[in-house]
Amino acid sequence: QVQLQESGPGLVKPSETLSLTCAVSKYSLSNGYYWGWIRQPPGKGLEWIGNVYHTGSTSYSPSLNGRVTISLDTSKNHFSLKLSSVTAADTAVYYCARGEMVRGTIPGKRFNWFDPWGQGMLVTVSP
Amino acid sequence: DIQMTQSPSSLSASVGDSVTIACRASQSISRYLNWYQQKPGKAPKLLIYAASSLQSAVPPRFIGSGSGTDFTLNISSLQPEDFATYYCQQSYSTPETFGQGTKVDIK
Numbered sequence: 001q002v003q004l005q006e007s008g009p010g011l012v013k014p015s016e017t018l019s020l021t022c023a024v025s026k027y028s029l030s031n032g033y034y035w036g037w038i039r040q041p042p043g044k045g046l047e048w049i050g051n052v053y054h055t056g057s058t059s060y061s062p063s064l065n066g067r068v069t070i071s072l073d074t075s076k077n078h079f080s081l082k083l084s085s086v087t088a089a090d091t092a093v094y095y096c097a098r099g100e101m102v103r104g105t106i107p108g109k110r111f112n113w114f115d116p117w118g119q120g121m122l123v124t125v126s127p
Numbered sequence: 128d129i130q131m132t133q134s135p136s137s138l139s140a141s142v143g144d145s146v147t148i149a150c151r152a153s154q155s156i157s158r159y160l161n162w163y164q165q166k167p168g169k170a171p172k173l174l175i176y177a178a179s180s181l182q183s184a185v186p187p188r189f190i191g192s193g194s195g196t197d198f199t200l201n202i203s204s205l206q207p208e209d210f211a212t213y214y215c216q217q218s219y220s221t222p223e224t225f226g227q228g229t230k231v232d233i234k
Binding site: 046059097105109117120 | 128216
């Protein structure tokens with residue numbers, strides 16, 4: 001069964017770049033699916049950050065104002081998140097997840113969902 | 128962005144009860160709606176996709192229904208392991224958005 005594991009610094013200074021990696025095991029990134037990042041501020045709900053597809057194409061949340069980059073490294077079988085110019089508002093548990101798609105009921109629009117998820121990693125933005 | 132609103136925000140129930148959680152989208156999303164369960168300190172777990180399709184290995188007491196703007200998650204005969212927070216998520220358009228969550232705790 002596919003497994004995902006986030007890693008990276010747990011503390012980042014304001015204005016710097018948050019960098020996280022999601023290692024994927026028991027599945028090759030180049031075989032398909034898509035891969036996403038979702039975050040959850042302490043005590044709050046879930047916020048979608050963005051996705052990267054097995055082709056390398058990406059989709060990002062506009063609310064992050066162009067600060068996000070998600071990329072695939074098929075040689076290492078992992079994908080990465082970079083979030084620049086961080087502030088305290090970016091403090092959250094960051095989850096990586098696999099996205100799956102199947103044909104939907106509307107032509108050209110597939111059903112998609114996240115499963116499974118990594119265990120999550122708390123990243124704190126503080127001086 | 129499509130706004131997702133869940134109700135109630137929290138509820139108390141007993142083992143064996145049936146509970147219903149509602150999720151409303153700010154515009155029609157057809158059946159592009161997923162449900163997740165999250166326990167404290169854990170990652171969300173997929174329960175239902177495409178509004179009513181049960182994810183593999185999820186107990187059949189979890190039932191999703193709805194289309195358009197109104198959706199429900201029903202948990203029949205609540206079990207001790209079902210006390211958790213539940214989130215809906217629309218996948219009709221980006222940005223993919225989640226409801227604010229419904230916490231189900233023990234009465």
